[in-house]
Amino acid sequence: MESLGFFFNATRSAFDLLIGLDPYLYSIIGVSLTVSFWALVISGTFSGLAAFIISFFRFPGRNWLSVLVYTGMGLPSVIVGLFVLLLLSKNGPLGGFGLLWTPTAMVISQTVLITPLVTGVMLSGLDSVDESVVDAATSLGANWWQRIWTVIYEARFSFITALIAGFGRAISEVGSVILVGGNIVWSNEVSYTRTLTTAIVVETRKGNFDSALALGLVLLTIVLAINIVVTRLRGSGFHY
């Protein structure tokens, strides 16, 4: 019974935090959403291109490239964080830009992290389009571009799935953002590079389990809300 009370308290404080328009909480949510959003935009663009090239062109090393993509789907985030950290650190090759411990560094590491996942899901979607539909398009007089466009159209749902999966991975990820972002909060209690996930780590370490849990609920609520919106979009206009 005690544990139930614990969850009840966490839910209530999550609700209080959200309703109370707590500036600290909203700045954390802001950083989380902004960083994940830009990582998704960059990765989505790049992945779309990569999946397109791997799926529609035959070139040496193509099979190895797709093996690499599928392997990268399970990339451990700490390794990505470490890699980006070394890249951006003072003595690293990109150290001159002074990007370490900024939101930009977090966007970079998240982009690297989710790109194989987004590319992989898009790729498997494109590759699973039925050969007979391609034949039908060809036979109906489609030229190369029209055929490609038709395949992309047939695979459209996997593109949406890829973006949802990528966003989910980005916003729920903690290992790399804590390494390259530094989990910084300004002295006026406004987050600079602290995200919902890194904030949960901090609260847990301090022993504030109920606020940690509350932040977790906020995170889940955001992911849920985004998925509901996307699913509804898919279900109406797109699902034609």
Add this chain to the structure above:
Amino acid sequence: MSIVLLKDVQFSYGEGPPVLEGVDLELTRGNISVLMGPSGVGKTTLLRLINLLENPLKGGIVHNFKELSGDEGSDPLSLRRKMSFVFQEPALIDCSVGGNVAYGLMTRSGFINHLWKKTKNIFAFLSSNYRSVEKKVEQALARVGLEDYGNRSIRALSAGEHRRVSLARSLVTNPELLLLDEPTGNLDPRNTSIVEDIIREVKTRKTTVFLASHDMHQAERVGEEVFLLLGGEIVESGSAEKVFNSPRNKRTKDFINGRLVY
């Protein structure tokens, strides 16, 4: 006057065994010709070769289409746009019925919009001939008895309706040559007779029809000219009456009597 001429066409898939071993065939313009033969004998392959979806290993295929200038006469895309191929499986695109039927018209006008109808207000300005596309789609759907189906999703249709949509999709471009692969396979008698009526109606529009079927009765009902494909070759050809009543080849007799062992 032939519309398609095949000379000693040989074909196999990759390193596999030969499927066609020297097919000679001449399709007469304006006829309904039927390609008969047991399953797996290569009827689909022959249709795919004519539609230029496959290239023969040896031999030649000559298409005699009207209104094609010198260069276009050897360009697969231009040749393909003079014919239509109804596959054994309808292979519809996952959009509306109207979008599927409009597809062939849109490939020819250079712009494909899969969300056709639903987004007509947004896209209409991109397709100057939108009105004429819409009209042709409606007429094609009426020809297969699917009036007012334009806005429906293909997911909501039965197998027989899928087949008819796939027919409408092929008829809408008014092809010179219509290729049909087992157009009534798996269909109930009512849908079969609908499809056969459409085939007869197509002929009145000066479209040449070439259909593959393992159903001899169908060949007898609609075919004017019949070809029998066995062992990778055309072993019998001629008018339906001649082939069925006085076949020259012993294997043809066996096939017609249902005694052929292959």
